[in-house]
Every structure is written in C-alpha cells, then in structure tokens.
Amino acid sequence: MEQFDIVIVGGGPIGIACGLEAKKQGLSYLIVEKGCIVNSLYYYPVNMQFFSSADLLELDNIPFISTEKKPRRNEALEYYRRVATSNELKINLFETVIDAKKDESDHFVITTNKANYKASNVIIATGFYDIPNLLHIKGEDLPKVTHYYNDPHFYAGMDVVVVGASNSSVDAALECYRKGANVTMVIRDGEISSHVKYWVKPDIENRIKEGSIKALFNSNLTEIKEDSVLVNTPNGDITLKNDFVLALTGYKPNFDFLKQLGIEIANTESLTPIYNPETMETNIPNLYLAGVVCGGLNTHTWFIENSREHALHIISHVISKYRFSSSNYRY
Template identity: 50%
Template structure:
C-alpha cells in the first residue's frame, strides 16, 4: 500500500479523534490522524491547572484507565492521559499539518494537506469548535492586548483587566484575576451572570461583585477597544473603562468554512447543524463522517468528550460493516439551548 494511503483519515487529534482512530484500528482498518496543531491541541489551550467538570472514568477512551490523584482531573492530567493512550495504541499521527481540502468520492478520497495528498476510503471529521472564537466585531479587537483565550492570571497583578462575558470561562477568569491582585471589570450584555455557571462558582462571583471587589456592568455593550481602555455604552450612558488587557471570553463555534471546503453542508436550523445521519454519523458526502462536538453546530453544549467519545464506536462499526453497538443513554437526543455567537453575552 502507498505509505500515504489509508482506510480512514481522521481530521482532528483531540480526544474524540483519537478514539475514532483507535476504534477503527481495532476493527482491522488502517487509520491516520491529521491535525493542524499539537496532540489534543484544544486542551493545551485550556487555562493552566483547569479542572475538568467530568470525573476520570467519563473521559476515558478505548477502555484505557485514567488514573489520577484528583477526583476531577486537571488539564495537565488530561494531556498526559491522551498522550499515553496515543502511544499505547501506536496511533499514526501527522501533527502540525493543516487539512485544506478533500477530493474524490466514496472509497477513492484524497485528503489534501499543506504537505501532502493522503489517499483514503473514508474520512472522519472530529475538529471540535475551540479554534474559532465568537468575535465581538468592534474596532480594536485585533489589538495585541485583546485575547479570546485565558491561560493564567499572574501577568496581570496590579493591572486593570476587562473580562467580557458572563459564563463559566469568564466567571473563573475574573475570580482568578481578582485573587492574583488584578483590578477586574466585567462587561456583560445581559442582565445577570449566567445561570449555567457552575454552582460552586456563581455564588462566589456574585458575592465578589456585591462587595465591589469586581466591578460588573450589565446591559452593557462594547463600542471600541483602544490601547488603554474599553469604551462601552451602559444604561446610564457611555463610559471609558481603563484596561491594560482584555479577555473577550464570548465562546467559540465550529469552523463552518472548513466544513464547506470539505463539501459538508449545514442545516438551516438555529444551530446551523452540519448535515449528518444521527444513527451512523455519515454526512451528506458519502463516506465522510462527523464525530464529537462538531456534530452540534452552534449548539456546543450538546456533545463533549463524555458522550462524543461514543461516536467513535458508532463510526467504526459502520465502516467495518458490523451491527451498531449498544450505547448508553448519554447518546440519546436531549433538548438543549443553542449557544449562538453573541457580541458579548
């Protein structure tokens, strides 16, 4: 076989992409995982020492135990675990190799990357959503002191920091920044801190706002960002808020343009759900499958590692011509609110 020819190309080296590759291999098919970044690149982008909301057994793939000293693993535990699984399964990885297109048809595809053309019979897209922020679309958003990703607070001690957003990532960042000595202001488009913020975080944040240690402006929109300030419109009128750094933590969404480049269409529903068969996960392009968070479109809370990992079993069984596996109730449809891109919700 041509060294650049496989039964399956998996696009995306996150936990679900790795699960897809190992399940395919266990059924006697050859697979390669291609990613434009590092192994589990999205987890690398998470805040330092971030705690997963799920317990270890819910993050496991391929029946590999996830030993950890913590009840809920930290970011670093997760990175180490998925690296160990990739090594144990001898997964064929092509990292830092961006996929740019897809040619051919069922059984005779070529995945085009920046470095090569990879022949394959099937393609699995497990690209998640973390790489594409929901932009504010305001002047100054491109300035170097504005970021859509929060890592750690230490560089901002004794500095003025603006945090945009009112959900989990914004809440945790604001609290960490406060406790490292930053002067924190939150800009929130809605009327309150989101009810979806974790139950042990939301009261903490509300109390810090009530004390005045964190300033929060509700029903407020950003007009522009300058090198020294964030200019906003509040219910009381315009205001200029000093800011040496701005964290616009307004969420993320799948790369719809990339899906379109692969020939995958999206529905006209509110979530812009990528077209796929709910039972087999095959898209409108025969032999091309979706796995993980990307299946939900803008509804980014529908799929995650905990339930998206089972997509690997569904796809692998379908490719191998085997009966659909018996899966847990976690895969059953549920009614969830769509997370649409917002200016700063």
C-alpha cells in the same frame, strides 16, 4: 500516495477515540492533527478544571486517574498523550488538512500542507476551539486584546476587562482577581450564565456582590482604546481605564472548511451540519462527523463524555459497509 481505510482529521480526544476503535477493528487509519496531541486542550487555561469527572473523560475503558474527582488540564494532557503513545496510534502532528475530495473511484484524496493521502472514509473531528466569536468593534485588533486566556499571573496589578459570563470568563475573572488584577466583567445578559460550573457559580456571584469583582450587566463593549474601553450600559455609555481585554465570548467550528468539503448545513441559526445521528455520516457518503463539531454554534451540546461514543457508531458503520457492499474496498 499512502492509502488508508480511514483518515481522521483532528487529534483531540474524539479523534483519538476514533483511532483507537479503528485500530481495534483492524482498519488501516491515519490521524492528522494541525498542532500537538489534543491541541485544543493544550491551549486551555493552565489551571482549568473540567466539569466532567475523570471516568467520563476516559477513552476505550482506559482508566483516567486524577488527584481530584474532576481533573485539571495538566492531568488531561498527560492522560490523552499516554493513551495515544502507549497504543502506538498513527498520528501525523503539525500537519494541516487543506481539502478532501473524491476521485473518479469514489475514494477521498486528502490534501495537507505536507502530503496527499487516499482513503475510503474520512472522519472530521476538528472541534470548535480554533475560531473565536469576534466582538466586531473598533480596537479589537489591538495587542492588549485576546480571545484566549492562559495564566492569571500575567495580569497582576493591571486593569482587566473580561467580556462574557460563561465558564471561561468566570474562571479568568476569579483567577485574575486573586492574582491582584482589578477586574471588571462586561456581561450582555442580566446574570451569570446558568452553564457555569456549579461549584464556581456561587464564588463569582459572591465576589460580585461584595464588590471585589465589578460586573456591568446588560452591557456591551463598544470600543477598545489604548488605555481605556467604552461600555454601553443601561445607565448610558461609560469609559473605563483599561490595560487588557479578555474577550472570552466563545468559539465556533470552521464552517468554511465543512462547506468546502460539501457538508450541508441544516439550520441557518445554529449552523448545525447535516449528519445521521445513528451513523454520524454526513450528506456525503463515507464522510463522517465526530465530537463537538456536530453541534454547530451550539457548542454546549456535545462534550467528550457524550461524544466519545461517536467513534463506535462510525467504525461500526464503516465495518458494515465493508461487510455488505462490494463497492467499498479496504486498503
């Protein structure tokens, strides 16, 4: 069984940041990622542009060069891949962590679908993009329904319903409209979200105002059928002809996995996990959280730009334990 000072669960930007810092401090480490490098970013829409500027997405002061001030998905994939490969980070890809439990020596045994590892410390940096917030309505399991949007070309000439009013919903609605789709947005609130990128918000509002994109505010999708959808609106229920539904209602962390590890949840509404904000250590000693997973359902709380510092907090705390405690040992 391979042994490490730290096993990092998740090979996204924050997991990579933790690996960089661990390597810099001379710690033995392993990053375990269930998909490809920065797997979540790979599944972002092909034309997606980040809200943050390139410098705020940088890791370990490694320059991120972008053709625009705010980089796009393909540039981010290139950047984070090169950061990982040029620094020869130890990453096991397409390997899923199943469990991490302490043994009789108070060290973690990490079980994956391929192997077992032993570590003094574990960092959970799994993000939130894997589990969509479901609508829980009839027909949601039809093949025409997706919770992930990729390329607008696929929807050209089709009747498309976009559920939601956040960045992902707005981007999808605008791109599909511009590729020739007949787009209707179904929005439960009375306006486009205030979180939408400031340079995009006027665009969607003007397209709605001119009628290029239809928007049903204060409305909810109630049923999805093979060739139509039912929508509850302030003026009553209506039926829309429909080919595809993009249910872009957000995503959430894998709470079942966090609970399985023994991490306590502090708030029953936001489902925020318990951790020390100064060290990122959870209620379980030597088990840490990093990145977006720290926010629970408040996925707008943490971003790459404000959670990349978690790596510094965690590794500094791990080093301090090694320095002042004989109960921990380094592999």
